[in-house]
Amino acid sequence: MNRKNYTFRIQRFDPEKDAAPRWDEFAVALESHERLLDGLGKIKDFMDGSLTYRRSCAHGICGSCAMKINGKNRLACQTLARDMPETVVFEPLPAFPVIKDLVTDMDPFLEKNAEVLPYLMNDEPPPERERLQSPDDQHKMLQAITCIMCGCCTSSCPSYWADKEYLGPAAFVKAARFVLDTRDRAEDERLSRVAHGQGLWRCHSIYNCVEVCPKEIDITGHIALLKRLSVKKEWAGRRFRKKG
Amino acid sequence: MMHYFDTVIVGSGLAGLRAAIEASKSGSVAVLSKLYPTRSHSTAAQGGIGAALGNEEPDKPEWHIYDTVKGGDYLADQDAVEVMCGDAVRTIVELEHLGVPFSRTPEGKIAQRRFGGHTREFGAAAVRRACYSADRTGHAILFALYEQSERQGVHFFPEFHVLDIEVENSRCFGLVALDIRTGEIHTFNAKATLIASGGFGKVYKTTSNALASTGDCLGILFRAGIPLEDMEFFQFHPTGLYGLGILITEGARGEGGILVNGKGERFMERYAPTIKDLAPRDMVSRAVITEVREGRGIRGGDYVHLDLTRIRREILEERLPEITTFCRIYMGIDPSEAPIPVLPTAHYAMGGIPTDLDGRVLEDEKGSVVAGLYAAGECACVSVHGANRLGCNSLLDTVVFGRRAGTAIGASLKSAEKGEVSGEGIARAKQELDCILTGEGREHAASLRDELQKIMMERCSVFRNERELRQLVEEIRVLKERASKAGITDRGRRFNTELLEAVELGHLLALSEVICLSALERTESRGAHYREDFPERDDRTWLRHTLASQTEKGVEVRYKPVAITRFQPEERKY
Numbered sequence: 001m002n003r004k005n006y007t008f009r010i011q012r013f014d015p016e017k018d019a020a021p022r023w024d025e026f027a028v029a030l031e032s033h034e035r036l037l038d039g040l041g042k043i044k045d046f047m048d049g050s051l052t053y054r055r056s057c058a059h060g061i062c063g064s065c066a067m068k069i070n071g072k073n074r075l076a077c078q079t080l081a082r083d084m085p086e087t088v089v090f091e092p093l094p095a096f097p098v099i100k101d102l103v104t105d106m107d108p109f110l111e112k113n114a115e116v117l118p119y120l121m122n123d124e125p126p127p128e129r130e131r132l133q134s135p136d137d138q139h140k141m142l143q144a145i146t147c148i149m150c151g152c153c154t155s156s157c158p159s160y161w162a163d164k165e166y167l168g169p170a171a172f173v174k175a176a177r178f179v180l181d182t183r184d185r186a187e188d189e190r191l192s193r194v195a196h197g198q199g200l201w202r203c204h205s206i207y208n209c210v211e212v213c214p215k216e217i218d219i220t221g222h223i224a225l226l227k228r229l230s231v232k233k234e235w236a237g238r239r240f241r242k243k244g
Numbered sequence: 245m246m247h248y249f250d251t252v253i254v255g256s257g258l259a260g261l262r263a264a265i266e267a268s269k270s271g272s273v274a275v276l277s278k279l280y281p282t283r284s285h286s287t288a289a290q291g292g293i294g295a296a297l298g299n300e301e302p303d304k305p306e307w308h309i310y311d312t313v314k315g316g317d318y319l320a321d322q323d324a325v326e327v328m329c330g331d332a333v334r335t336i337v338e339l340e341h342l343g344v345p346f347s348r349t350p351e352g353k354i355a356q357r358r359f360g361g362h363t364r365e366f367g368a369a370a371v372r373r374a375c376y377s378a379d380r381t382g383h384a385i386l387f388a389l390y391e392q393s394e395r396q397g398v399h400f401f402p403e404f405h406v407l408d409i410e411v412e413n414s415r416c417f418g419l420v421a422l423d424i425r426t427g428e429i430h431t432f433n434a435k436a437t438l439i440a441s442g443g444f445g446k447v448y449k450t451t452s453n454a455l456a457s458t459g460d461c462l463g464i465l466f467r468a469g470i471p472l473e474d475m476e477f478f479q480f481h482p483t484g485l486y487g488l489g490i491l492i493t494e495g496a497r498g499e500g501g502i503l504v505n506g507k508g509e510r511f512m513e514r515y516a517p518t519i520k521d522l523a524p525r526d527m528v529s530r531a532v533i534t535e536v537r538e539g540r541g542i543r544g545g546d547y548v549h550l551d552l553t554r555i556r557r558e559i560l561e562e563r564l565p566e567i568t569t570f571c572r573i574y575m576g577i578d579p580s581e582a583p584i585p586v587l588p589t590a591h592y593a594m595g596g597i598p599t600d601l602d603g604r605v606l607e608d609e610k611g612s613v614v615a616g617l618y619a620a621g622e623c624a625c626v627s628v629h630g631a632n633r634l635g636c637n638s639l640l641d642t643v644v645f646g647r648r649a650g651t652a653i654g655a656s657l658k659s660a661e662k663g664e665v666s667g668e669g670i671a672r673a674k675q676e677l678d679c680i681l682t683g684e685g686r687e688h689a690a691s692l693r694d695e696l697q698k699i700m701m702e703r704c705s706v707f708r709n710e711r712e713l714r715q716l717v718e719e720i721r722v723l724k725e726r727a728s729k730a731g732i733t734d735r736g737r738r739f740n741t742e743l744l745e746a747v748e749l750g751h752l753l754a755l756s757e758v759i760c761l762s763a764l765e766r767t768e769s770r771g772a773h774y775r776e777d778f779p780e781r782d783d784r785t786w787l788r789h790t791l792a793s794q795t796e797k798g799v800e801v802r803y804k805p806v807a808i809t810r811f812q813p814e815e816r817k818y
Contacts, residue, residue: 016737049688130337
């Protein structure tokens with residue numbers, strides 16, 4: 001075991017006390033294998049009980065503890081001490097309104113999801129048993145279904161910083177998850193929900209989202225697919241109109 | 245702020261959401277969670293959900309029933325097990341239709357794999373019964389159910405912490421909750437209240453459970469006089485990542501992984517000659533600890549190895565990607581090349597709030613129902629898991645009994661009276677918070693919690709005995725006393741998580757005491773409850789459920805019979 005001393009520099013904001021964010025520093029000793037979330041826990045438990053952040057599963061599956069750590073959005077529970085320099089800087093996820101310390105308002109982010117009709121739609125009478133789907137078809141969704149809605153991607157997106165009405169990468173991953181599902185029948189409806197000026201066309205393939213995704217989803221690839229399908233649909237529509 | 249709903253549900257995991265989908269067909273539904281809905285700990289369930297689909301090899305619900313009863317060391321109520329296993333195939337098909345992205349067989353059917361204690365022909369050999377979505381099965385189902393409940397117009401109240409559930413004269417009127425963000429108290433008046441708040445693994449130091457798994461609602465109901473059933477039965481999963489307790493799914497052994505001790509032996513061959521590493525969790529956890537105690541840990545240390553190097557890399561990547569990633573991130577290990585250090589980790593409460601087959605909460609050993617109060621999922625005890633739950637039966641339990649509770653609630657709404665939470669419940673909740681907020685104590689709630697988790701782990705985990713349990717009960721009572729004088733530093737109203745952690749500590753302490761007292765009384769070994777001073781199962785005295793209640797004199801323990809339909813208790817061998 002390898003114990004090291006770290007300085008945690010944390011952006012603080014208490015809406016009941018502070019007019020603007022301020023910075024606090026804490027000295028934290030961590031074993032090399034410990035998570036930064038463990039370090040935040042040590043501060044909260046024994047140094048400053050008012051330090052506020054979200055956390056639950058502590059192993060990268062619930063998506064609660066997304067924050068900006070040394071300039072990059074990531075999960076505090078999935079970042080280990082051994083991968084960090086001596087000073088670790090914590091900030092709330094950028095571009096989301098701050099509620100307190102590292103806690104941001106996730107509602108605007110989650111509401112974007114509802115736009116893309118995030119549920120399987122298929123009105124055909126279901127068969128007696130499961131609908132069949134080949135392993136290859138199921139694999140097409142594999143990346144998209146691992147999304148944990150942590151917000152790292154959308155919060156890292158310059159297009160989102162510039163326009164808070166922009167749907168943002170997470171919502172596109174959700175749309176792609178259903179477009180890629182061979183059991184779903186609402187592709188057209190979904191594409192029309194995302195193919196607009198504050199939708200797909202606002203993505204400039206900056207790739208920040210891919211860089212920060214803790215589940216390593218090729219988000220920009222999924223957005224490209226949606227763009228491709230939207231264009232295809234548009235062209236098919238034009239041909240149809242000419243004939244008519 | 246006052247709210248009126250036909251149904252209010254606490255918890256947005258699998259049980260709560262499945263119930264919400266059902267109940268929202270008959271009336272308005274509110275779902276409260278102290279997290280955002282998709283952060284619920286159901287999302288961490290990895291390996292699978294059990295059903296005798298027979299997609300990969302012949303299987304029958306009858307065999308599933310037998311395995312569940314035997315796995316539970318004959319303490320499960322067999323009428324309930326018949327309901328669960330009998331409804332399993334329909335349940336999985338329904339989940340698939342709702343959109344769950346299950347992994348598939350080459351023919352396109354739902355793929356299935358082996359899991360601990362699941363066998364064909366009444367124990368002949370392991371069977372492929374666990375339906376899975378890689379090793380993210382809980383996550384896949386949780387999102388599908390959340391998405392469908394949103395579509396159905398269920399009202400979500402994220403980051404609402406329940407402070408009080410009002411039960412008076414065998415009737416529930418609703419509950420009182422704190423809006424974490426604003427610090428405002430809200431009351432939810434309801435015809436039906438469903439508790440689906442999950443487990444309480446945070447009573448232990450090493451656990452696979454989330455930091456949020458603190459059993460608040462069980463603590464609240466216990467305080468209100470509702471008994472808690474079979475609390476001595478707490479499952480330790482044999483393969484938690486060493487030092488962290490993060491779960492490595494039993495599916496890893498289902499795909500061919502084995503446990504190895506310091507001498508390089510596949511030791512489960514000695515403990516369960518027929519199904520070896522796929523024996524039920526209570527047996528495997530005892531085996532692991534026994535190997536370690538007898539000096540056969542890795543390099544004589546306090547862990548063993550889970551060896552997945554025999555599984556082909558493509559299979560690991562396709563079917564076990566999540567745990568492969570955990571090993572890489574947290575241990576710096578590639579499981580296709582090196583074995584994984586593991587040790588048992590506190591995982592699942594078999595016990596909980598007693599209910600009937602439709603989720604109605606029962607307030608005594610005679611089966612009297614509390615009108616308007618329901619429970620489902622890990623917080624409930626139907627009892628389908630008896631003294632030890634089989635892997636992939638918990639997800640099944642949540643969905644089957646969540647749906648049944650939702651249906652029962654829907655049917656009750658027409659004749660049910662409107663609930664109205666009294667001023668008393670609101671005052672109680674406010675007082676609880678004010679007491680902590682204005683307390684002048686200097687002791688940290690967090691250090692008391694750490695102490696509790698440590699002593700629970702040391703004295704009330706896989707192996708137990710009277711001397712240590714007695715000592716533990718005394719220690720818990722001292723901690724309770726100290727906790728009443730603990731103080732916090734954050735006196736603010738908004739997003740005060742320090743305050744809520746202090747509230748949670750109260751529940752952890754209460755539940756720990758119930759676990760210990762129930763364990764102390766049960767002078768036999770059955771399933772996950774192993775008494776070193778009483779190593780045999782004793783059906784003559786102990787084939788019965790424990791019911792622990794809070795009375796004026798302290799915790800009182802009573803008992804009720806086990807429902808036995810098809811399978812008489814036999815010696816449990818694998």
